[in-house]
Each structure stands twice: as C-alpha cells, then as structure tokens.
Amino acid sequence: MLLSLPTTVSGIQQALAEGAVPVGGATLVWATWQRDGFPERAVSLRKLPEANVVGREELGAAVLLHQVDDRVPEVLRRAAGSVGTGAxxxxxxxxxxxxxxxxxxLLPAALVLDARARVLATDRPYETDLAELVAKRPLLLGLHWRAPLTSGYRKLPGDAGGPPPFVVAAAVHADGEDGGRLLRVAVRDGYDVISESADCGAGTEAVLDTLRDTPLGALPATAREAVRAQVTETLAGPGLG
Structure with missing residues (x-):
C-alpha cells in the first residue's frame, strides 16, 4: 500500500482523484484490510496543517484523541479521553x-458545542452541519464552534461485549445580546444520539422540566438520572457566576 501524506488541500484532492482511500489512524479498518486485502493507495491528512489544529474554538480531523487536551472545551476533552484504551x-x-x-x-460533545464541519468535496472544501456530516460521511478536515461559557460530560459504566455505554454531554452558551443563556444537551443511548436545548433563564428546575418534555424524558431511569446530574452540574459550573 502506497501512503500519500500531502501538505495541501489540493494535494489531498489529487490523491483522492487518483483513487487513494482516505485513512486516519486505521484503527477501524486495519482488521478488515488484513482479512480482505490492503488498498493500493491511501491518503492521510496527517501532514495537512489545517487538519491538525487544536484550539479553543477549533479541532482538526487528523488530531489524535490523546492530543485533545485542555485547549478545547471540557466536554470535548473529556469525551476524547473516555474513548477506548490509551493505545x-x-x-x-x-x-x-x-x-x-x-x-x-465525540459526536454528543460536538453537538452541544453547536459545531460546524469543514469537509472536502471532489472539487472544493465547504462547510456543513453535523447532520450532513454523519449522514453523507464526506472527508472531514476539521470542526469549529463558538466557545461555550461552561460544559461537562459523563459516561456511565458499560458491560464488556454489551451495547455502547450511555453518555451525556452538556454546554451552556451565551444567547443573544441581552445576557440570555442556552443549554444544549446531547446523549448517546446505544447507537442513537439525541440532542435538545433549553433556555437557562428560569433556573435549573425549569430547565429539567423542559427537558422532560423532550425525547430525553423517555430514556430509561438510569439514563434520565445521568442527564439530571450532568445538567445540574453544568448549570452550577464555572463561567456562570
């Protein structure tokens, strides 16, 4: 397998046009390649500068999960730190x-940050939302968002070989010029991801009441308690004083 490491977007496009398969860390496809055969050509974003940024309001697609540190919001850092093993x-x-x-x-964390995706089509880079990113799976160059006032994340224990552990992410954003605040919440329940939002103006209990009237209110009791605990913790977090 010939691996290309372009340093420009045009270089990535040329490699894709020549039939190269995009690859990141290959943790998801390595076993398949070993079984079915390796592609003749692959292309990586590893040397593309814009795919390797880590900042308060941006994160590149080629960044390794262990490199997602306190330069990004807590919700995203904790989500990355909970994935798999250190290896x-x-x-x-x-x-x-x-x-x-x-x-x-990382999707629930990206959703509560209201992140946008920069992706690469055959002819040009363009920006899209997370719904299109997940549905169409274009080549992701990076994410960007508006920094939240505060955020949080928790992952419930899971059983080996069982369904994915339940996770809940939350973030509070400034909403408009009148000092309003908006809470965004997203959960992963099995393989399904649900996201909702609520105005923070009336206090924590009012926010929880609002969320109970959304699909989050139909979650199993353990999951609902995790949502309640994370929302309460996030609304009491730093940056909201």
Missing part, C-alpha cells in the same frame, strides 16, 4: 471517530 487514543483520530465509527463518541 487506541494514541492512534485514533478525531475524524475517524466522528465519521468512520458507529460509536461516534
């Missing part, structure tokens, strides 16, 4: 987790 986090990439994986451990 997996040293090879798996942000793009592979969100676009290539059925687990999409």
């Amino acid at each position: 997996v986090r040293r090879t798996a990439t942000v793009g592979g987790n969100i676009v290539g994986s059925t687990l999409r451990c």
Whole structure:
C-alpha cells in the first residue's frame, strides 16, 4: 500500500482523484484490510496543517484523541479521553471517530458545542452541519464552534461485549445580546444520539422540566438520572457566576 501524506488541500484532492482511500489512524479498518486485502493507495491528512489544529474554538480531523487536551472545551476533552484504551487514543483520530465509527463518541460533545464541519468535496472544501456530516460521511478536515461559557460530560459504566455505554454531554452558551443563556444537551443511548436545548433563564428546575418534555424524558431511569446530574452540574459550573 502506497501512503500519500500531502501538505495541501489540493494535494489531498489529487490523491483522492487518483483513487487513494482516505485513512486516519486505521484503527477501524486495519482488521478488515488484513482479512480482505490492503488498498493500493491511501491518503492521510496527517501532514495537512489545517487538519491538525487544536484550539479553543477549533479541532482538526487528523488530531489524535490523546492530543485533545485542555485547549478545547471540557466536554470535548473529556469525551476524547473516555474513548477506548490509551493505545487506541494514541492512534485514533478525531475524524475517524466522528465519521468512520458507529460509536461516534465525540459526536454528543460536538453537538452541544453547536459545531460546524469543514469537509472536502471532489472539487472544493465547504462547510456543513453535523447532520450532513454523519449522514453523507464526506472527508472531514476539521470542526469549529463558538466557545461555550461552561460544559461537562459523563459516561456511565458499560458491560464488556454489551451495547455502547450511555453518555451525556452538556454546554451552556451565551444567547443573544441581552445576557440570555442556552443549554444544549446531547446523549448517546446505544447507537442513537439525541440532542435538545433549553433556555437557562428560569433556573435549573425549569430547565429539567423542559427537558422532560423532550425525547430525553423517555430514556430509561438510569439514563434520565445521568442527564439530571450532568445538567445540574453544568448549570452550577464555572463561567456562570
């Protein structure tokens, strides 16, 4: 297998046009390749500068999960830190987790940040929302978002060989010029991801009441308690004083 490591978007496009298969850390496809055969050509974003940024309001698709640190909001850092083992986090990439994986451990965190995706089509890069990113699975270059006031994340224990552990992510954003605040909540329940939002103006109990009237209110009792606990913790978090 010939691996190309372009340093420009045009170089990535040329490699794709020549039939190269995009690859990140290859943690999801390696076993399949070993069984079915390796592609003749592959292309990686590993050397593309814009796919390797880590910042307060942006994260590149080629960033390894163990490199997602306190430069990004807490919700995203904690989500990345909860994926697999240390060995997996040293090879798996942000793009592979969100676009290539059925687990999409980072997706709830990206949703509560109201992130936008920069992706690469055959003719040009363009920006899209997370719904299109997940549905169409284009080549992801990176994510960007507006920094939240505060955020949080928790993952419930899971059984080996069982369904994916339940996760809940939450973030509070400034909403408009009048000092309003908006809470975004997203959960992964099995392989399904649900996201909702609520105005924070009336206090924590009012927010919880609002969320109970959404699909989050139909979750199993253990999951509902995790949502309640994370929302309460997030609304009491730093940055909201």
